[in-house]
Amino acid sequence: MSIEATHVAPTENVIASDAPATERGDALLEIRDLKKRFSLSGDFLDQLRFKKGRLVRHQEHVHAINGVNLDIQRGEALCVVGESGCGKSTVARTVMGLLSPSEGEIRYDGQRIDDLSARKLLPYRKRMQMIFQNPYASLNPRMTIQQTLEEPLRFHHPEWDRAKVADKVETVMRSVGIDPDWGKRFGHEFSGGQRQRIAIARALAVDPEFIVADEPISALDVSIQAQVLNLLMDAQRERNLTYLFITHDLAVVEHFGTRVAVMYLGTVCEIATTATLFDKPRHPYTQALLSAIPRLKDDRPQHIRLSGEVPTPVNLPSGCVFHGRCPHANARCKAEIPLLQTQPDGTRVACHGVEEGRL
Amino acid sequence: MALLEVSGLDVRFALRQGEVRALRDVSFTLDRGERLGIVGESGAGKSVAAFSLLNLIAKPGFIAGGSVTFEGQTLNTMSERALRRVRGHRISMIFQDPMMTLNPVLSIGEQMVECLKAHRRISSKAARAIALDKLQQVQIPSPEKRLDQYPHELSGGMRQRIIIAIALLLDPDIIIADEPTTALDVTIQAEIMALLLDLCEQHNVGLILITHDLGVVSQVTQRMLVMYAGRVIEQGPTREIINDPQHPYTQGLINALPQMATPGEKLNQIRGSMPSLSNLPSGCAFHPRCDFRIRPNGEPRAACVEQVPGFVDTGNCRVACHMVAEMLEDRRLKEETP
Numbered sequence: 001m002s003i004e005a006t007h008v009a010p011t012e013n014v015i016a017s018d019a020p021a022t023e024r025g026d027a028l029l030e031i032r033d034l035k036k037r038f039s040l041s042g043d044f045l046d047q048l049r050f051k052k053g054r055l056v057r058h059q060e061h062v063h064a065i066n067g068v069n070l071d072i073q074r075g076e077a078l079c080v081v082g083e084s085g086c087g088k089s090t091v092a093r094t095v096m097g098l099l100s101p102s103e104g105e106i107r108y109d110g111q112r113i114d115d116l117s118a119r120k121l122l123p124y125r126k127r128m129q130m131i132f133q134n135p136y137a138s139l140n141p142r143m144t145i146q147q148t149l150e151e152p153l154r155f156h157h158p159e160w161d162r163a164k165v166a167d168k169v170e171t172v173m174r175s176v177g178i179d180p181d182w183g184k185r186f187g188h189e190f191s192g193g194q195r196q197r198i199a200i201a202r203a204l205a206v207d208p209e210f211i212v213a214d215e216p217i218s219a220l221d222v223s224i225q226a227q228v229l230n231l232l233m234d235a236q237r238e239r240n241l242t243y244l245f246i247t248h249d250l251a252v253v254e255h256f257g258t259r260v261a262v263m264y265l266g267t268v269c270e271i272a273t274t275a276t277l278f279d280k281p282r283h284p285y286t287q288a289l290l291s292a293i294p295r296l297k298d299d300r301p302q303h304i305r306l307s308g309e310v311p312t313p314v315n316l317p318s319g320c321v322f323h324g325r326c327p328h329a330n331a332r333c334k335a336e337i338p339l340l341q342t343q344p345d346g347t348r349v350a351c352h353g354v355e356e357g358r359l
Numbered sequence: 360m361a362l363l364e365v366s367g368l369d370v371r372f373a374l375r376q377g378e379v380r381a382l383r384d385v386s387f388t389l390d391r392g393e394r395l396g397i398v399g400e401s402g403a404g405k406s407v408a409a410f411s412l413l414n415l416i417a418k419p420g421f422i423a424g425g426s427v428t429f430e431g432q433t434l435n436t437m438s439e440r441a442l443r444r445v446r447g448h449r450i451s452m453i454f455q456d457p458m459m460t461l462n463p464v465l466s467i468g469e470q471m472v473e474c475l476k477a478h479r480r481i482s483s484k485a486a487r488a489i490a491l492d493k494l495q496q497v498q499i500p501s502p503e504k505r506l507d508q509y510p511h512e513l514s515g516g517m518r519q520r521i522i523i524a525i526a527l528l529l530d531p532d533i534i535i536a537d538e539p540t541t542a543l544d545v546t547i548q549a550e551i552m553a554l555l556l557d558l559c560e561q562h563n564v565g566l567i568l569i570t571h572d573l574g575v576v577s578q579v580t581q582r583m584l585v586m587y588a589g590r591v592i593e594q595g596p597t598r599e600i601i602n603d604p605q606h607p608y609t610q611g612l613i614n615a616l617p618q619m620a621t622p623g624e625k626l627n628q629i630r631g632s633m634p635s636l637s638n639l640p641s642g643c644a645f646h647p648r649c650d651f652r653i654r655p656n657g658e659p660r661a662a663c664v665e666q667v668p669g670f671v672d673t674g675n676c677r678v679a680c681h682m683v684a685e686m687l688e689d690r691r692l693k694e695e696t697p
Binding site: 083084191193194221222223224225226227229230233234248250251252254255256274275288289291292293294295296297303305306308309310 | 500545602616620622623626
């Protein structure tokens with residue numbers, strides 16, 4: 001995001017996009033004003049209520065994402081961080097087409113993909129792949145590793161003969177450090193770290209250019225986390241991959257990410273390059289989040305304690321979604337929703353306090 | 360004498376496939392008001408260690424040897440009846456998942472009063488007053504209201520605060536906390552850990568903190584044990600181990616953390632994974648993953664494969680590693696022949 005120009009009036013570019021119009025061609029993936037609601041009220045008949053002698057339709061929604069704008073540049077690793085319930089996984093799933101957005105657009109390589117039919121989406125599916133959090137759940141227990149890895153190849157390359165598929169599977173297994181001789185084994189015969197390698201191999205099998213990784217190392221032990229993270233970084237270097245990396249672990253972000261987007265309750269509150277964000281966090285929530293990482297050495301600043309808990313996404317707070325826990329909130333924060341504004345160093349922050357120069 | 364003394368603890372699980380030794384020769388002490396961390400990856404035996412202190416190992420597991428001594432009483436040979444007077448009273452426990460620990464059909468107040476009445480002859484009214492006081496101590500907003508709420512009405516962070524309040528109810532001497540913040544978000548985790556630390560310091564309560572998070576251990580505890588495949592491999596003052604780990608596994612664990620590496624560079628990984636307890640390698644259980652089983656001059660160190668390493672003292676720490684033992688021996692010889 002360092003290329004972002006500052007001459008564009010901030011309010012203008014907030015509404016339109018994450019990057020100024022002139023540079024929009026560069027982004028591999030553009031997310032525009034994305035909103036996703038999940039209904040809590042069941043189907044039509046469940047929604048009907050009898051009130052004062054009249055039949056009323058009553059609907060309640062979880063507002064998982066409320067207007068997210070993100071651009072992912074080619075070759076970068078954009079990390080999305082936030083606490084549970086902030087909508088980071090929903091962003092990932094919506095991007096992959098596993099969920100359809102309630103509002104907004106997703107553009108891949110300039111082409112809108114969120115409204116495509118399954119058939120038309122097929123060529124894009126090959127270019128974008130996903131790695132899930134739990135390798136115990138994401139591998140089919142009834143398929144051998146060989147079958148698991150062959151499946152995407154047969155599906156996306158029906159013209160390939162058996163030898164070519166087997167050859168490709170062997171290459172991809174080697175590239176993630178799994179012995180090709182283990183192909184006849186089933187998922188349960190492997191450890192968590194090995195399973196996650198297999199899940200990565202499955203994603204890499206069709207030679208994608210874009211990978212969405214949803215908490216890929218959260219279920220793993222520390223020593224295994226390092227192995228998998230190294231593998232992901234090697235793959236990026238060798239294949240020039242672009243990542244959308246979802247995580248709650250800020251230490252991983254600091255190591256892995258090119259840029260970071262911090263999410264809170266369905267909105268992005270700060271986007272910056274990794275170095276800038278860790279060096280100079282602007283948004284009060286980012287500051288609190290960073291100060292909460294347990295560090296090995298005792299040189300960190302005092303932990304900023306937030307009061308209260310994350311509000312429910314069913315009834316969103318008015319104004320800035322963070323105002324209830326923010327130590328710097330004032331009347332304006334309670335009334336007006338802050339928009340992402342570009343700072344001189346390219347960081348984009350959605351905070352009235354930062355905008356007014358109070359913080 | 361130490362408040363709690365664990366020596367040579369040996370826990371086994373009699374499985375159909377044969378006996379699995381989950382804990383071998385674990386020894387440590389805890390003084391009054393001291394905070395001890397037990398660190399390791401999943402399967403290292405840290406939770407088994409915590410559970411065995413109060414003889415909470417369920418069948419097919421059993422304590423096969425060693426002793427847990429608390430104020431001169433041996434807990435592992437005590438009758439269930441006598442043990443009940445220690446459990447939850449003098450030594451209380453905090454578990455990982457706050458949803459699983461609280462009874463979903465009793466209100467918070469009922470659970471707290473129940474616990475007090477089980478251990479003390481006390482009126483319900485007095486018990487409720489104590490409960491309220493403890494809820495205030497754990498800084499729960501509107502504690503009065505919480506007493507009549509049910510666990511499902513509270514958030515994860517709030518539930519864990521209630522659990523801490525319950526653990527503190529009878530003013531215990533020791534709290535054993537098994538991954539108390541693993542199920543929580545970072546900001547909530549930081550608050551809960553700070554709270555636990557404050558309360559332990561205020562009331563001079565000892566803490567045994569089981570965790571896989573080295574960051575948490577380094578901020579909360581004074582001493583720590585590092586476990587690998589059912590054994591303690593390094594123990595000593597937390598600061599010393601974090602700043603200058605001796606055992607290759609501890610070194611690997613600390614160096615594998617993303618915060619220890621330059622951003623964008625490769626992380627220092629430990630290759631392979633922890634062996635299964637039913638199929639441990641010979642000698643030092645870590646040797647297949649260890650680079651130091653080969654001496655700097657290229658010749659393999661046979662002891663690593665053949666012999667289980669005993670503890671050697673390195674100043675304040677104790678380390679179970681042949682390489683460290685050899686290094687110390689060399690240093691000693693050099694000092695003797697100037």
